[in-house]
Amino acid sequence: MRYMMIAVGMFMALGIGCSAQAEDCDSTQASMNQCASKQYKALDDELNAQYKAQMAYLKTPASKKALQEAQKKWLAFRDADCLYQVGKREDGGSMWPMSQLMCLSDQTKVRVEQLKAFNACRQEGCPR
Template sequence: MRFMMIAVGTFMALGIGCSAQAQDCDSTQVAMNQCASKQYAALDSELNAQYKAQMAFLTSPAKKKALQDAQKKWIAFRDADCAYQVGKREDGGSLWPLAQAQCLTEQTRTRVEQLKAYTACRQEGCPK
């Protein structure tokens, strides 16, 4: 529960949320939850694109399998870590969806940057 309060405060302080679209992301808890969910969905799409780009670059079936295994394990870690940080849905009340989406977003943002780094270093002998 403590993480949720910190997460909500961080969310508001950083101005993270929807852009100036049709929805005011700070108007209600439901709106904040929806905006956080949309932000996570967009970043998850970027994660999938980066993963597919790296898979397409890899030439060795063993490297492809290694990346696939790493990605599956990372997803399991991300989900478990967010479950630890945010707690159970039934214990979190109306803030839980926001905190969960924020945790997933931050974890996913980190992984996107890792995958982008693989792309950026290809000429320097990155995994092939």
């Protein structure tokens, strides 16, 4: 529920999710939802790129399977955690999509950084 409480203030104060100043991200709830969707899509694209890069680096079928299983479980956790934090769609009104997308974005940013660290490491002790 914390995303419901802070979402509008963040979008209005920071312009989060706006890719250009010309894009109106805080005039209506629909525009804020659209901006949150664009921000999440960009992060999801980065997540997929980092995941593919790590999969390409891994040497054994076992390590590839381990990453694949970890990623599936992480996705399930992320989605369940955001549902817990934001609540059910039917209880959230018109702000729910934006709040849900902001939560997904926050969680995805963390995973992108984890995968970037794996991709940057490439030394002894890194996942293979």
